[in-house]
Amino acid sequence: MYRIHILMAMDSHTIAQGSREVKEALIRDLALAGISDEVKIVETGSLGISNKGVVLVVFPDDVYYVNVTTNDIPDIISEHLIKGRIVERLHYKKAAVGKGGEKKDERLGKQVRVVLKNAGIIDPQSIEEYIAEDGYEALGHAVTEMTPEQVREEVKKSGLQGRGGAFFPAGIKWDFAAGTEADQKYIICNADEGEPGTFKDRLILEGDPHSIIEGMALAGYAVGATKGYVYIRGEYRMSIEHVQIAIDSARENGLLGQGIFASDFDFDLEIREGAGAYICGEETALIESIEGRRGEPRDKPPFPPAEGLWGKPTVVNNVETLANIPQIILKGAKWYRNFGTEKSPGTKVFTMVGNINNPGLIEVPMGITLREIIYNIGGGIPNGKGFLLAQMGGTTGGILIEEHLDLPMTVETLRGIGAGLGSGALLVVDDSQCPVDLVKNFVEFFNHESCGKCTLCREGTGRLHELLSRLTSGRGEEKDIELVQVLSATMMRGAFCGLGQAAPVPILGCLRYFKDVFIRHASEHVCAANKCEMEAVAETIAA
Amino acid sequence: MPEITIIDEIVENYNDVKTPLIYILKDVQKEFGYLSDNVLTRVAKKTKIPLSDIYGVATFYSLFTTKEKGKYIIRCCNNAPCHVNGSKEVLDKTKEYLGIDFGETTKDKIFTLEFTSCLGICAVAPVMMVNDDVYGNLTPEKAVAILKDYKLKGTSNV
Numbered sequence: 001m002y003r004i005h006i007l008m009a010m011d012s013h014t015i016a017q018g019s020r021e022v023k024e025a026l027i028r029d030l031a032l033a034g035i036s037d038e039v040k041i042v043e044t045g046s047l048g049i050s051n052k053g054v055v056l057v058v059f060p061d062d063v064y065y066v067n068v069t070t071n072d073i074p075d076i077i078s079e080h081l082i083k084g085r086i087v088e089r090l091h092y093k094k095a096a097v098g099k100g101g102e103k104k105d106e107r108l109g110k111q112v113r114v115v116l117k118n119a120g121i122i123d124p125q126s127i128e129e130y131i132a133e134d135g136y137e138a139l140g141h142a143v144t145e146m147t148p149e150q151v152r153e154e155v156k157k158s159g160l161q162g163r164g165g166a167f168f169p170a171g172i173k174w175d176f177a178a179g180t181e182a183d184q185k186y187i188i189c190n191a192d193e194g195e196p197g198t199f200k201d202r203l204i205l206e207g208d209p210h211s212i213i214e215g216m217a218l219a220g221y222a223v224g225a226t227k228g229y230v231y232i233r234g235e236y237r238m239s240i241e242h243v244q245i246a247i248d249s250a251r252e253n254g255l256l257g258q259g260i261f262a263s264d265f266d267f268d269l270e271i272r273e274g275a276g277a278y279i280c281g282e283e284t285a286l287i288e289s290i291e292g293r294r295g296e297p298r299d300k301p302p303f304p305p306a307e308g309l310w311g312k313p314t315v316v317n318n319v320e321t322l323a324n325i326p327q328i329i330l331k332g333a334k335w336y337r338n339f340g341t342e343k344s345p346g347t348k349v350f351t352m353v354g355n356i357n358n359p360g361l362i363e364v365p366m367g368i369t370l371r372e373i374i375y376n377i378g379g380g381i382p383n384g385k386g387f388l389l390a391q392m393g394g395t396t397g398g399i400l401i402e403e404h405l406d407l408p409m410t411v412e413t414l415r416g417i418g419a420g421l422g423s424g425a426l427l428v429v430d431d432s433q434c435p436v437d438l439v440k441n442f443v444e445f446f447n448h449e450s451c452g453k454c455t456l457c458r459e460g461t462g463r464l465h466e467l468l469s470r471l472t473s474g475r476g477e478e479k480d481i482e483l484v485q486v487l488s489a490t491m492m493r494g495a496f497c498g499l500g501q502a503a504p505v506p507i508l509g510c511l512r513y514f515k516d517v518f519i520r521h522a523s524e525h526v527c528a529a530n531k532c533e534m535e536a537v538a539e540t541i542a543a
Numbered sequence: 544m545p546e547i548t549i550i551d552e553i554v555e556n557y558n559d560v561k562t563p564l565i566y567i568l569k570d571v572q573k574e575f576g577y578l579s580d581n582v583l584t585r586v587a588k589k590t591k592i593p594l595s596d597i598y599g600v601a602t603f604y605s606l607f608t609t610k611e612k613g614k615y616i617i618r619c620c621n622n623a624p625c626h627v628n629g630s631k632e633v634l635d636k637t638k639e640y641l642g643i644d645f646g647e648t649t650k651d652k653i654f655t656l657e658f659t660s661c662l663g664i665c666a667v668a669p670v671m672m673v674n675d676d677v678y679g680n681l682t683p684e685k686a687v688a689i690l691k692d693y694k695l696k697g698t699s700n701v
Binding site: 012013015016017050051193194195196197198199202234235236237272273274275276277278289290291292293294295310351352353354355359360361391395425427429430433438441442444445448449451 | 561562563564565566568569592596599600603604605606607621622623624626627628658659660661662663664665666667668670672675677678679680
């Protein structure tokens with residue numbers, strides 16, 4: 001028995017800030033203090049605090065320490081672990097987030113944890129800890145007591161929509177695949193997360209990999225698939241490692257393989273690594289990549305549930321979508337609908353990035369307002385600056401301004417203003433930034449990531465880049481703005497896939513709300529924010 | 544071991560995997576540092592996939608390279624979340640310190656400078672990656688200090 005448990009967040013953010021070194025110092029100093037056998041160190045996923053250096057929690061006291069360095073370890077040991085006094089200078093006043101919607105602490109605002117219920121609480125490399133939190137109970141219940149139709153019915157009733165960004169009803173997608181006759185069907189987990197500002201999937205894969213495996217097995221049972229692939233970005237080394245450990249231990253425990261829970265259901269999984277291509281997040285490009293080719297999107301229809309991987313019916317679901325499934329099967333569609341709104345049920349994981357005091361990962365019910373996210377949970381904008389704009393859903397996301405701060409964040413309300421929830425990345429931009437410079441940055445990204453298959457996207461992103469470079473360097477003219485508009489509208493209508501169709505969304509959004517700023521760049525060659533390197537700008541500002 | 548034998552062995556390792564080309568190229572690149580014409584020709588012969596298709600794949604994905612690179616590959620992010628947190632100053636200073644532009648390798652073959660798409664650690668933006676190690680909350684000064692350490696490591700091992 002251990003007297004104290006120390007949970008250490010070992011995710012990509014904290015490792016980049018030295019958590020491995022701190023852990024080594026902790027092990028060493030605990031031994032020096034002679035209390036190694038009283039304290040257990042548990043590595044876990046993100047604790048939801050991402051920019052405060054190394055984070056650890058001391059249990060059972062539930063005390064969070066942030067910005068911990070190797071030099072602080074002796075104090076934590078002698079003061080807290082031995083004398084029971086909290087080290088105030090490192091203390092972060094935040095309580096653990098309640099599971100299943102029970103709030104423990106008002107300071108957390110509206111955060112609830114369904115998808116992230118285990119992340120940062122269990123050791124992601126331990127199947128025992130996942131099982132102790134009701135893990136694999138949903139799978140056991142489904143394969144022994146439910147028919148595949150009943151599983152699909154429950155998911156349909158829950159109203160769960162695909163969390164990859166398209167928000168297509170998950171249960172209906174499953175129905176399509178279930179209704180196609182074939183000797184082999186596949187489940188693919190789309191973990192090719194590459195949308196700038198998005199790291200929700202990464203932290204689920206790193207912090208709770210078994211929830212994905214269980215979700216995929218349930219999907220397999222529901223549609224009649226016996227084989228699954230987890231397609232993970234090649235850059236996500238830690239995610240690949242954790243998912244592989246989880247697959248191996250699930251197999252050893254008979255939770256993957258032949259005759260799961262002594263039923264006649266067989267299901268097995270394999271990881272496929274990406275090799276660096278944003279476009280592979282598009283489901284048919286992803287399938288092309290697994291088939292060993294360039295990741296270029298396919299013509300649709302046929303859609304993957306009819307004809308997907310190696311020509312067989314295939315369901316492609318996002319990581320977050322799959323992480324919801326075990327909860328829905330275990331607790332029921334009705335419970336799931338306690339969260340969110342009628343048309344957008346459930347919770348949504350957002351990543352808050354950009355000019356915000358508390359960047360990081362949050363899970364909130366659908367329908368929360370932008371103001372609550374930015375000012376209550378996100379802690380507002382740093383350095384006393386004002387709010388210029390927010391971009392919801394990644395670099396292809398729509399632009400939101402001051403007047404949208406009180407709009408409930410749901411699929412339907414955002415659609416109404418030409419935006420969307422997308423990947424859930426929320427980029428907050430303060431008023432010291434320049435919208436024209438920002439649009440140039442977006443366009444650079446699209447130009448780099450366009451796969452080159454269709455002319456409109458390949459050439460269109462290139463020409464947009466030229467036009468924006470002119471506007472941001474003092475060589476622009478007013479007719480360039482018009483060209484940007486016409487080209488954007490043409491790409492939206494004519495590009496082959498979602499990349500080219502969505503790329504113009506933030507461009508047109510910025511043009512709609514900041515037209516005057518664009519005009520000043522074009523006609524007066526002035527960047528008031530002083531972000532664009534214009535030859536004439538220095539004198540104008542001085543004057 | 545001769546080049547051909549190594550490539551053949553890598554291909555044979557994946558006999559049981561359906562459509563393993565990307566895995567084969569990853570392993571081959573790990574072995575030889577980059578995917579030269581000779582190497583790709585052998586992969587084509589052994590896998591019976593047309594060389595043009597293999598070249599298409601090798602040049603499509605950003606983790607593959609058909610050119611020789613430096614000992615340390617620096618991948619800088621300039622996507623929007625890093626951009627609004629001052630990545631441009633970091634990029635400019637890094638270029639100045641190394642004396643090369645993006646896509647280039649230093650003369651001593653120690654560094655190659657590249658852009659990367661979002662690495663998903665935006666809460667500590669701006670960020671960069673040197674080989675497999677990730678660095679966050681960068682300032683121009685911090686970036687240069689990190690690269691100086693690598694330079695010392697890189698030259699002392701040669």
